[in-house]
Structure formats: structure tokens, C-alpha cells
Amino acid sequence: MATQPPDFTTRLMIDAGIGKGMRILDVGCGSGDVSFVLCDLVGRSGEIIGVDHDAGAIAIARHRCAAYDHPALRFLECDLLELQDALGTFDAIVGRRVLMYQKDAVATIRALSKYLRPGGIMVFQELDTTMVPASLESFPLHERAQAWIREMIAREGADLHIGFNLHGILTRAGLTVESVRAECLVQTPDTPYGLGNIVRACFSRITALGVASAEEVEIETLQQRLNQERSASSGIFIGDMMFGSWARKV
Numbered sequence: 001m002a003t004q005p006p007d008f009t010t011r012l013m014i015d016a017g018i019g020k021g022m023r024i025l026d027v028g029c030g031s032g033d034v035s036f037v038l039c040d041l042v043g044r045s046g047e048i049i050g051v052d053h054d055a056g057a058i059a060i061a062r063h064r065c066a067a068y069d070h071p072a073l074r075f076l077e078c079d080l081l082e083l084q085d086a087l088g089t090f091d092a093i094v095g096r097r098v099l100m101y102q103k104d105a106v107a108t109i110r111a112l113s114k115y116l117r118p119g120g121i122m123v124f125q126e127l128d129t130t131m132v133p134a135s136l137e138s139f140p141l142h143e144r145a146q147a148w149i150r151e152m153i154a155r156e157g158a159d160l161h162i163g164f165n166l167h168g169i170l171t172r173a174g175l176t177v178e179s180v181r182a183e184c185l186v187q188t189p190d191t192p193y194g195l196g197n198i199v200r201a202c203f204s205r206i207t208a209l210g211v212a213s214a215e216e217v218e219i220e221t222l223q224q225r226l227n228q229e230r231s232a233s234s235g236i237f238i239g240d241m242m243f244g245s246w247a248r249k250v
């Protein structure tokens, strides 16, 4: 079976210099996906602490933890602005789709910098909707589904343009930016892409926030209708764009 090329997050972490033996803090770790990527990168001599203020997400992360059998991986239920000094300092602090939710991103980075050793790196991967959706042809259902997610995140208070703001945020917080990159998720007529499944995962938030009703979404058939729309076209639809950046504490 062909091996999958490393995804955006893994490449970002590797290029930022995450490697064997490092001590890493994963802020807003959710159910642990990024922490689990880090397990492989830091190896058994490294240490990873994931923190999130959502008790449910931390419970899932702890449950999944067993499968990774890493000697120094742990998850703490904690707000990223209320870290205990006893945690010490880290070689790297990383976060994915978390900075966009902070009321004052500059103040957040400044506060987190205290837990970064001199010479350490801060790595963030964030969504940005400034340039998407984009397509030459019309994809009405894809555009609607993408708009539900975008509007849901906006109503939850996220900065939808944080990618373009990343360099400024990290710099104003006193760090030296070493790289900013962006990548799009390109959906072709025959690439399987689970936009409908993403909407399903967000369904309760979308309806609770009044972004769309259950009747509008028709969740049970959404993925199938999206697949039909893409396969009926010869065109390409780009719905998601992510930014990645790393910056150093000098």
C-alpha cells in the first residue's frame, strides 16, 4: 500500500525544527490530534503536554493516549492563560486552530512566551477564509456548506483573517518570525473529501447558533449530494486555506 505523504501539520512541525528529545506544549490540544503527531516527532526521549479548557476534549485525548504508549505524554484540563509555573519551560509551544479563538492574540502569545525557553519556538497553524472559497465554476452546495462552517466559527468569535495577521501578531508579541506559509485544500471531481462529515461534526453548533436549520442542512444526504456536485463537474473547488508560522524567542 502506498504511504501517505506527511500532512500540512507534520511538515510544519518538522520544518519548524521539532525533533527528538524536545519538550513541547500543545495549547488548545482538543482531543489530541496534534499531540499524537508530536509523539512520533519527539520520540520516546521527548515530552508532550497538551492543555485544553474543554473537559470533554481532554477526556477523549486521555482515552486515546493509551494507543500511543508514550512515556511522557499527558493532557491537562486548563485554560492556556492559566498555566501553572510548575510546568516549567518548553523547547516549543504549538497550537492548531486555537489562536484564532483568543480575544487578544498578541497578549496570548506574550503570556505563553513566558513558558518558552530562550531560543525556543512557537508554532501555529490557523485557518483563514480571506481567499476562499475559490473556483472557476459554480459549486452552490459546496459554497453553502463552507459558508455554514465559516459563519459558525465567526459567531463563535474567531478571527477569520488570522493567517494574514499571524506575522504581525507574533512580531508584536516580541518573537522573531522565521516563516509564514499557506496551503489550500484542493478538491477535484474525483478526490474524496469529507466536507459533509465536517458539517456533521459541527451540526449541533451550526443549528444552535442559528447559522442554518436542520431542514436546510439535510445532514443525512449532504455528503452524497456534495460528491454528486463535484463528480458532475470537471472543475476544482477550494474551500479551505490554512496558514502556518513559526517564530523564535531570542
Ligand SMILES: C[S@@+](CC[C@H](N)C(=O)[O-])C[C@H]1O[C@@H](n2cnc3c(N)ncnc32)[C@H](O)[C@@H]1O
Residues within 6 Å of the ligand: 027, 028, 029, 030, 031, 032, 033, 034, 051, 052, 053, 054, 057, 078, 079, 080, 081, 095, 096, 097, 098, 101, 102
Ligand atoms: C478547533 S479546536 C482545535 C483542536 C486541536 N488543536 C486540533 O487541531 O485538533 C480548538 C480547541 O482550542 C480550545 N481552546 C480555545 N481557547 C482555549 C483557551 N483559552 N484555553 C484552552 N483551550 C482553548 C478549545 O477548547 C478547542 O478544543
